[in-house]
Amino acid sequence: MWEAGKHRWSKPNSILVATDLGDIDRLFPLALAQARESGARLILLHVLTAGNSMAIDPGGLPYFNSTEAINYTERHLGTFAAEARKAGISCEVLVQQGSAPQRILATASRLQVDRVLLGTRSRGKWGKLLLGSVAEQVLRSVPVPVLTVGPEAHQGTLRAAPMRTVLHATTLSKASRPSAALAFEIAQVAAARLVLMHVLPVGFDPSDLTAGQARNYAERELRRLIPPEAPAWCVIDTVVACGDPATEILSQAYASHADLLVLGAQQASPLATLARDGATYRVIAHSHCPVLTLCNREAVPAAEHATLLRDGTA
Numbered sequence: 521m522w523e524a525g526k527h528r529w530s531k532p533n534s535i536l537v538a539t540d541l542g543d544i545d546r547l548f549p550l551a552l553a554q555a556r557e558s559g560a561r562l563i564l565l566h567v568l569t570a571g572n573s574m575a576i577d578p579g580g581l582p583y584f585n586s587t588e589a590i591n592y593t594e595r596h597l598g599t600f601a602a603e604a605r606k607a608g609i610s611c612e613v614l615v616q617q618g619s620a621p622q623r624i625l626a627t628a629s630r631l632q633v634d635r636v637l638l639g640t641r642s643r644g645k646w647g648k649l650l651l652g653s654v655a656e657q658v659l660r661s662v663p664v665p666v667l668t669v670g671p672e673a674h675q676g677t678l679r680a681a682p683m684r685t686v687l688h689a690t691t692l693s694k695a696s697r698p699s700a701a702l703a704f705e706i707a708q709v710a711a712a713r714l715v716l717m718h719v720l721p722v723g724f725d726p727s728d729l730t731a732g733q734a735r736n737y738a739e740r741e742l743r744r745l746i747p748p749e750a751p752a753w754c755v756i757d758t759v760v761a762c763g764d765p766a767t768e769i770l771s772q773a774y775a776s777h778a779d780l781l782v783l784g785a786q787q788a789s790p791l792a793t794l795a796r797d798g799a800t801y802r803v804i805a806h807s808h809c810p811v812l813t814l815c816n817r818e819a820v821p822a823a824e825h826a827t828l829l830r831d832g833t834a
Contacts, residue, residue, distance in 0.1 A: 529665050529814075530705040531558040532634030538565050538624045538658070541596060543639035546669060548600050550810065551637050552607065560634070561610035564597045565627055567620040590615050621657035628662050636666045640804060656801055659785050659813045665702060666785075667812045668804045683710040687778040689717045689769045689803075692741045699784035699814040700745050706782065706812075713755045715776050716742045719769065720762040735760050766802035778809050785813040 537544075537551045544564075555562050568589050597613040604611035616623045628636055640655045659666040688703035690696045700716075707714040718738045742758040750756060757776075761768040773781055785800050804811045 528634045529702055530709045532560045533558070534563065534631065534633040534635075535560045536563045536565055536624070536628050536631065536633040536636045538567070538620070538636060538638040538654075539597075540620075540639070540654075541566060541593065543669070544597070544600060546673075547637055547639050548603075550667075550669060552604060552609065554635075554637075555604065555609045555611075556607065561612075562601075562604055563612055563614060563627070563631060563633065564601060565614045565616070565624065566593050566597060567623045568593070568615065568617045569620065586617060620654045621661065624654070624658050625661050628664060634664055636662055636664060637669075638666070639669045640671065655804065659800075659804075660815055663815060665812050665814050667810050669810050670804050670807050672806050672808055673810060683712045683779045685713045685715065685776050685778045686710070686780045686782060687715045687717060687769075687773050687776055688782040689719065689765070689772075690742075690745070690784065692718055692738065696784040697745075699782055702812070702814050703782040704745075704747065704750060706780065707754045707756075708750075711754065712779070713757070714750075715757045715759060715772070715778070716745060717759040717761065717769065717772055718742055719765040720760065735762075765799035766806075769799070769803050770806055773807060773809060780809055781807055781811040783811060783813045785815045 532554070535551055535554060537547055539547055551562055554560065568586060593615045594613055597615075601611040601613050614627065616627070624636065624638075627633075636658060638655055638658065655666075655668050659668065683706075686703055686707045688700060690700055703714060703716075706712070718741070720734055720738065738760045739758060742760070746756055759772055761772065769781070769783075772778075781803065783800055783803065800813065804813075
């Protein structure tokens with residue numbers, strides 16, 4: 521079950537900030553606030569691909585210019601690193617080339633970071649198929665917490681204000697227990713209120729006896745997650761809802777004024793990854809606050825994890 525101080529994930533010693541440069545202004549204040557709070561060092565990482573390293577020659581033809589792109593990126597991120605160092609925070613800049621998900625995973629593994637911070641962006645009704653493709657691959661592969669900041673996150677939740685409410689939505693499966701432990705530890709460190717939530721599938725009739733039994737069962741299971749000593753250091757509420765998981769989670773986050781959402785993430789099937797309509801994906805895309813996900817290692821096929829590491833470090 522839960523053990524206080526079992527890992528450094530609630531107060532990370534190192535944070536990897538993976539940025540596409542367009543989101544660094546949004547990510548950096550949050551990264552800086554977390555580094556100040558926990559004394560973590562920051563690593564600012566940008567991965568160059570052929571698409572974002574193109575230049576135009578005098579004749580108007582595009583060509584790949586990695587040297588120019590690397591120099592620009594190092595100068596741009598260097599200004600943020602200098603700001604962090606001025607605040608007494610260790611910070612370095614890394615610029616790499618290749619596949620962004622693979623490089624992020626490989627860097628997180630090589631540097632043994634305790635948290636990965638990255639952003640997502642919205643591209644409209646049809647563009648949602650591309651929303652956060654890098655973010656989703658990372659959060660379903662990296663074996664440390666991944667903090668994502670969606671395009672609808674309120675600026676107030678990104679500042680260094682005290683964390684008051686943490687919402688943890690759980691499937692109640694055995695695989696979801698590590699994310700529950702993380703939520704409890706974060707609530708303890710921040711002295712924040714913790715809301716435990718489970719969403720029953722669509723189709724349950726609240727007036728039906730079976731539905732009532734299901735609610736009672738979910739309520740009992742949520743209570744079983746609570747360590748005996750937890751009520752001594754935080755207020756804990758439980759919520760059992762019925763409906764579409766993403767909609768209910770987002771609604772509860774808004775109603776409870778959550779400063780952080782904690783979710784478990786499992787390896788998606790190729791079809792689900794292509795469709796990008798899973799609950800975790802939709803919550804991240806539309807959450808008003810940062811979302812911290814923790815991948816269940818057992819859900820990541822060993823062969824695929826080895827391939828990502830191999831390709832990312834090649």
